[in-house]
Amino acid sequence: VNRLLGIETEYGLYVEGRGVADQVLEAVGLLRCCPFPAVKERWDYRLEDPRRDMRGFRVEHLSVDPQDAQIEREHPISLSEREARCDHVLTSGARLYNDHAHPEYATPECRRLMDLLAYDKAGEQILLSCARAYQEKIGATVKLYKNNTDYHGSSYGTHESYLLRREVPFDTLASTMTPFLTTRLIYAGAGKVGVEVNPNPRTPYQISQRADFYMDTMNVETLYRRPIFNTRDEPHARMRDYRRLHVICGDANMSEYATALKVGTTALVLDLLEDGWAIDLFIVDPVRAAQSISRDPDGKWLVETDAGVMNAIDLQRRYLQAAQQRFAGRDAETDWTLREWETVLNLLETDPELLGDRIDWIAKRQLLSLFAESEGVALDDPAMIALDLAYHDIDPLEGLYYALVEQGRMQTLVSPEAVQHAVEHPPADTRAAIRGLCVQRYPKQVESINWERIILRNDEQSVRLDLSQLTGDLRDLNRRLTAATDITEFVNLLQSPRRASEPHKEELR
């Protein structure tokens, strides 16, 4: 996978005896218990602009959930914006903070699926350590769930980021990604008991956690009126060269395999776009199509396109076949993705239950069915929602996904050692290593920090390190930076004339 990738996850937070009005304070309390070294409360928001739209305009304001706005009005908190955000940048280059009352972990930028999986799982371990420390401090049960809903109509996100070349025209990007993202949930869905929006009692179980909350095909929103294709134009890299595909419609996957397949296939579709390929059809009503697929797990997943009615599996095959023709044999991760994509689509068509060891919505449904049969309860019994939630409990001693892992019933792709390493060490080949080194070695000198810029204090001067062009393989540069003996040498390596003017050949794709 030759592009920068990342996953940011807002975790669900339960603190015994506390309610939604307390959730910001609880999230901050939990984050303040982070036991890992970090640069705190110095995130640089000046380069962020979430209202900028890829379609060439900037919206006046972003929509907010009316119920959530009411909670905020009725229960103001006494923290400053900086205190409430509680930003941490970790030695791995990852970001940990409070986003809208949810502890959020954003992986460092990765270039490989295996790395991304390790950092995604490392996020669970980091947050579990925070939760255990906070629980001990306050003497009440603290639980974290890696999911996207409270089953009462509130959703929170798991977003993916993919850097791509800006030369891909916006219209082509949107028209090719939208049918792909609309149908991707057949293997990327995490499964959910019930329906939260326009409930249908005949739908006890659906494929996706998030589909209920889609309200629009395309827009810049994330908090309300959530779209399938998000148009936020915030590349976190040099604007004139790059876009960032900000995927907000996905579910939080517990399964490593599902995460790898979801990200690997999406990255391949972006490769196709950069190679000049585009899909030649569109889905007539993507929101309705996604919700219809999600709410009919045993259905035929038919979608209406301008070229006629089509099965979601066959629509996915159009992307798969184009990718196979162009990229087969390119590298091991590409071949893994192509092979597993084909296998999964075939099994979804012929015998989906065989995917119960790797696809979350199927694994969860098998687990719930086992319980329903054993205890003589229906799949839509309210107790099933508690089991659904427990699937996403990140505590390996309590969570149901981890019960499956413990029994060898789920395919895992990264070793516990790799995950442990990822808790405190950055990827070797991306700009995240520069951020991580600053946090590890020069925490007191960091004046501000974000994805693309770090300002360090050195010799009574503020030195700006511009990472916005460092999007390629930085293995060699990172080795030299790691070997630097002091901050002056470190800064000089990043500010040499070659570095300051344009990226070196090795750092480009």
Next chain:
Amino acid sequence: VPTEPLTRPGGDGDGPSKPDVKRPDTNELLKRMRRVDPEQARRYRQRSGE
């Protein structure tokens, strides 16, 4: 950080294995599921996020 790329469908062995939810050792799974507090989902309320 792992340096070897993915070369197999995942996990050990030659490929995906068929899961069987009716295997005898489902007792442990059921035990874990019975420990889940059925009231937890009712109590679980969240602020809306992104």
